[in-house]
Ligand SMILES: Cc1ncc(COP(=O)(O)O)c(C=O)c1O
């Protein structure tokens with residue numbers, strides 16, 4: 365459920381008319397709902413009751429400071445994958461003891477930053493990375509808490525570009541090498557093994573791959589404990605999918621995912637850490653755009669929007685489906701049209717053959733489910749400005765990141781005097 369609903373034929377974000385935001389801030393603009401963010405966080409957390417997992421929001425999904433601050437207030441921790449994300453999480457008020465650091469390529473500087481901040485754990489993805497962390501921790505005279513990310517070689521049955529838990533993916537330590545790594549950690553003065561971590565992919569629409577992966581991790585925890593390792597954290601990553609297409613059956617609800625985890629982990633006595641991103645933020649945001657032109661081609665109609673692939677990459681990158689809805693109800697019959705952006709790439713397409721009523725230049729269109737992996741993946745390709753972001757709460761709204769204008773970008777470039 366989200367808080368983007370139609371009232372008397374006009375779409376609102378909570379109690380704010382989207383036309384008001386478009387007129388005041390301009391388009392394209394991302395609009396997020398505080399109520400949806402909070403609701404999704406609470407529904408997710410409650411799905412595990414009576415367990416009380418640490419829910420670390422995957423900052424890569426949406427790193428806006430206002431979004432992070434909203435989730436911090438609701439009780440979220442953070443899963444970060446760079447020094448930049450760590451700085452963002454801390455700046456938004458997320459306590460270091462609720463932060464986990466994932467990713468295959470942490471630099472020594474990033475490790476130092478995280479050790480100085482005192483984060484909860486590093487999710488380590490290779491032996492050389494472990495050696496590097498040991499060295500950095502030694503140089504600071506501290507002990508780094510570590511979970512090893514295991515690659516369970518399970519097919520997540522999601523898009524190949526967002527699957528991470530198969531042996532051929534770069535992520536995690538292969539099943540066969542894990543024991544050896546924990547033995548190595550035992551000999552390291554500045555590393556303490558605290559847990560086991562797994563993340564098999566994103567936008568999963570079935571529970572079975574989770575069950576297979578988590579069952580393997582539970583076996584691993586038991587065998588590591590039997591070998592004398594003090595394993596008390598189990599980090600199950602993120603990845604539960606969201607409904608993007610209203611005409612396709614929705615992925616399993618958080619309650620079913622929570623029940624599965626309770627079942628697979630029964631009696632394990634571990635602190636559970638979860639790293640959802642998309643599930644919390646995806647349907648808490650839209651990309652609000654305007655029709656620039658209606659272009660009637662030989663055999664199809666194009667609506668050319670002022671938003672483009674540089675603002676929302678997902679359709680071009682993964683052929684992802686996003687529901688496209690006019691902000692004001694239109695009269696007339698439906699027909700099929702393509703919604704495209706102005707960028708000079710044939711992949712700058714938000715949707716083809718979409719049923720729509722006739723639109724005209726200036727009409728507002730909402731591209732839904734854009735709160736996760738939207739603004740964070742935007743660029744200035746074709747020298748377009750970086751899109752603005754707005755957060756709504758009840759009948760209030762605020763620009764939480766202004767548009768970065770091309771003039772600002774021009775000023776950042778430096779032309780050497782030897783040209
Ligand atoms: C390590 C890790 N944790 C969490 C996530 C968040 O995934 P999602 O947004 O699908 O919940 C990702 C992204 O796939 C990830 O790579």
Ligand SMILES: N[C@@H](CCCC[NH3+])C(=O)O
Nearest residue numbers: 424526566567678736737
């Ligand atoms: N960016 C991707 C998901 C990748 C998740 C990060 N491992 C998306 O938009 O769906």
